[in-house]
Amino acid sequence: MELFDNLGLGLETALRIENLFWCFVGVLLGTAVGVLPGIGPIATIALLLPITYTFEPVTAIIMLAGIYYGAQYGGSTTAILINLPGESSAAVTAIDGHEMARNGRAGPALATAAIGSFVAGSVAIVILALFAPPLAGVALTFGSAEYFSLVVLGLIASIALARGSTIKALAMIFLGLLFGTVGQDIYTGTPRFTFGVRELYSGVNFVSVAVGMFGVAEIIRNLESERTRELITRKITSLMPTREDFRRMVAPIARGTLLGSALGILPGAGHVLASFGAYTIEKRFSRNKKEIGHGAIEAVAGPESANNAAAQTSFIPLLTLGVPPHPTMALMLAALTIHGIQPGPTIVDTQPALFWGLIVSMWIGNLFLVVLNLPLIGLWVRMLTIPYRVLFPAIVAFAAIGTFSIALNPWHIFAIAFFGLLGYVLIKLGFEPAPFLLGFVLGPLLEDHLRRALIISRGDPTIFIERPVSAALLLLAAAALVLAILPAIRQKREEVFVEVD
Amino acid sequence: MLEARRALKDILAGAVIIALGLAFALGALDYEIGDPLRMGPGYMPLALGVIVIGLGIGIVIKGFLAGEDEAIGGVDWRAIVLLTAALLFFGLTVRGLGVALALLGATLLASLARSRTSLIEVVATSVGLTVLSVVLFVFVLQLRVPLTGPWLPF
Numbered sequence: 228m229e230l231f232d233n234l235g236l237g238l239e240t241a242l243r244i245e246n247l248f249w250c251f252v253g254v255l256l257g258t259a260v261g262v263l264p265g266i267g268p269i270a271t272i273a274l275l276l277p278i279t280y281t282f283e284p285v286t287a288i289i290m291l292a293g294i295y296y297g298a299q300y301g302g303s304t305t306a307i308l309i310n311l312p313g314e315s316s317a318a319v320t321a322i323d324g325h326e327m328a329r330n331g332r333a334g335p336a337l338a339t340a341a342i343g344s345f346v347a348g349s350v351a352i353v354i355l356a357l358f359a360p361p362l363a364g365v366a367l368t369f370g371s372a373e374y375f376s377l378v379v380l381g382l383i384a385s386i387a388l389a390r391g392s393t394i395k396a397l398a399m400i401f402l403g404l405l406f407g408t409v410g411q412d413i414y415t416g417t418p419r420f421t422f423g424v425r426e427l428y429s430g431v432n433f434v435s436v437a438v439g440m441f442g443v444a445e446i447i448r449n450l451e452s453e454r455t456r457e458l459i460t461r462k463i464t465s466l467m468p469t470r471e472d473f474r475r476m477v478a479p480i481a482r483g484t485l486l487g488s489a490l491g492i493l494p495g496a497g498h499v500l501a502s503f504g505a506y507t508i509e510k511r512f513s514r515n516k517k518e519i520g521h522g523a524i525e526a527v528a529g530p531e532s533a534n535n536a537a538a539q540t541s542f543i544p545l546l547t548l549g550v551p552p553h554p555t556m557a558l559m560l561a562a563l564t565i566h567g568i569q570p571g572p573t574i575v576d577t578q579p580a581l582f583w584g585l586i587v588s589m590w591i592g593n594l595f596l597v598v599l600n601l602p603l604i605g606l607w608v609r610m611l612t613i614p615y616r617v618l619f620p621a622i623v624a625f626a627a628i629g630t631f632s633i634a635l636n637p638w639h640i641f642a643i644a645f646f647g648l649l650g651y652v653l654i655k656l657g658f659e660p661a662p663f664l665l666g667f668v669l670g671p672l673l674e675d676h677l678r679r680a681l682i683i684s685r686g687d688p689t690i691f692i693e694r695p696v697s698a699a700l701l702l703l704a705a706a707a708l709v710l711a712i713l714p715a716i717r718q719k720r721e722e723v724f725v726e727v728d
Numbered sequence: 729m730l731e732a733r734r735a736l737k738d739i740l741a742g743a744v745i746i747a748l749g750l751a752f753a754l755g756a757l758d759y760e761i762g763d764p765l766r767m768g769p770g771y772m773p774l775a776l777g778v779i780v781i782g783l784g785i786g787i788v789i790k791g792f793l794a795g796e797d798e799a800i801g802g803v804d805w806r807a808i809v810l811l812t813a814a815l816l817f818f819g820l821t822v823r824g825l826g827v828a829l830a831l832l833g834a835t836l837l838a839s840l841a842r843s844r845t846s847l848i849e850v851v852a853t854s855v856g857l858t859v860l861s862v863v864l865f866v867f868v869l870q871l872r873v874p875l876t877g878p879w880l881p882f
Binding site for chain 1: 737738740741744745748749752755756759760763764765766767768769770772773776777779780783784786787790800801802803804807808811812814815816818819820822823827830831834835838839841842844845849853854856857858860861865869870871872873874
């Protein structure tokens with residue numbers, strides 16, 4: 228069977244000693260940085276991106292993927308131990324996970340998160356392997372009109388899932404798109420908004436934007452209101468869940484995996500929705516629903532599985548369509564582009580070793596995570612005790628040297644400062660940085676396809692609704708926007724988020 | 729006016745968005761705009777800028793109608809100034825002084841951003857981080873960054 232041939236090729240690639248080694252390092256580094264409070268996966272990947280510059284593309288992407296799911300896993304550890312989720316998708320894990328830790332069951336909670344993530348990851352990888360190639364086949368028939376509509380859908384969907392005001396999220400997307408126009412115009416070569424600075428001709432550096440908005444802005448926020456954290460470590464005696472725990476986690480893991488795999492493929496913040504959705508499902512359908520909110524193992528197993536499944540399947544739109552479904556994947560896109568690889572429908576055929584190698588490596592990486600995390604938990608706990616006065620200058624130092632090494636260009640450092648300040652002001656005024664980042668990355672793609680489609684249609688904008696696939700995508704985007712604005716649904720969404728706070 | 733005070737955060741938020749949109753839209757007018765068939769370099773920024781201004785106005789209006797009454801909170805100027813200074817220092821000196829000294833200065837400035845850190849801790853943190861970063865990035869990872877620069881006599 229073709230699938231097995233492909234997986235064989237993937238296995239061969241992933242098992243090459245250097246790929247195995249860097250996958251391991253990626254998972255380890257990702258978990259380590261993910262554990263550190265106050266720095267989420269986006270800033271983590273942006274900071275560690277420069278490490279991979281000298282690598283082969285396959286090795287680089289394998290390591291970055293490892294950092295990504297390692298950071299996600301590390302974030303859950305922080306959520307459980309100090310009730311401080313590294314990113315939004317770990318927020319629900321914090322509710323019951325931290326409660327379990329306070330009841331002296333931090334060990335089983337951590338083990339459940341690891342086991343749930345591993346099972347979900349394994350299933351999601353099979354789904355990725357099965358669905359990505361056919362989807363790529365469909366995407367091959369896409370023209371510029373379809374791509375334009377697809378990007379619009381991705382952007383709109385990301386606000387339907389963000390917290391807070393819809394109009395503010397929309398404003399962030401468009402502002403991101405605007406900043407994406409900085410640099411030379413692709414058609415005429417005219418430099419736009421560069422103020423005569425040659426270094427800006429290639430556009431604002433993506434890593435600078437990510438590190439500024441998600442790293443530096445966050446540091447300023449943290450320094451403003453330093454919270455004392457309740458670290459629960461003394462009680463980790465046994466990691467092994469009991470037989471009863473295992474019995475109770477089976478169904479939530481299965482439900483979480485299914486939900487997560489499905490939602491991960493969707494554009495927008497699928498993994499956040501997945502963990503929230505899984506939590507809601509457990510609350511409604513679990514046999515022990517009364518315990519949920521007070522340290523129920525189901526409420527750790529379900530969301531963690533969903534979260535990790537979605538993390539894996541969200542590679543599908545990135546790899547097959549070239550459209551990243553959320554900001555972290557946007558970073559992956561940037562990383563691939565730096566290595567000269569343009570993700571898109573042809574990647575399965577032109578780069579089979581990269582595509583299948585990545586898929587298999589993710590499974591191996593998940594295995595590393597299970598094997599690694601449980602024995603190394605003592606190390607992670609010790610990392611949590613690193614004081615913030617050391618941590619934040621370290622983030623600044625790594626951001627500076629890492630970003631500088633990309634092109635030895637000081638303007639990339641100035642851009643970090645600029646976007647750090649901009650991000651701080653915007654966050655302070657109630658805006659979310661994630662839609663901005665997505666808009667920023669997708670901006671050039673959106674403009675390119677818009678202009679191309681309009682050239683093909685001789686300037687007639689009805690091309691977007693005359694082509695059925697494009698019309699359907701735009702209709703979905705409109706529906707997502709209406710959903711985000713409708714008061715009843717807004718209220719429901721607020722409730723979910725309030726519950727988490 | 730009570731209404732206006734309640735909406736202060738949203739009004740400020742909208743104003744920032746309008747200002748940014750306006751800056752891009754006005755800037756775009758300097759470039760050729762073109763038409764939908766032959767879009768010039770200014771077409772997209774102008775269109776997006778106008779949309780952003782519209783959304784900013786929407787945020788202000790929403791603030792007046794239904795302000796969220798959330799405090800903006802205090803501003804830690806020390807952190808803002810020193811963190812920015814740290815990055816600017818690194819950017820301005822890294823080519824001349826090389827990575828090691830630029831990092832030392834940047835981490836010193838950054839550490840000072842937290843008011844409760846003692847001076848000894850600041851020095852220890854920045855020296856430690858500089859050594860760690862140089863070992864990690866220059867020696868272990870072999871990133872091609874200059875360790876010293878032409879401004880140094882040696």
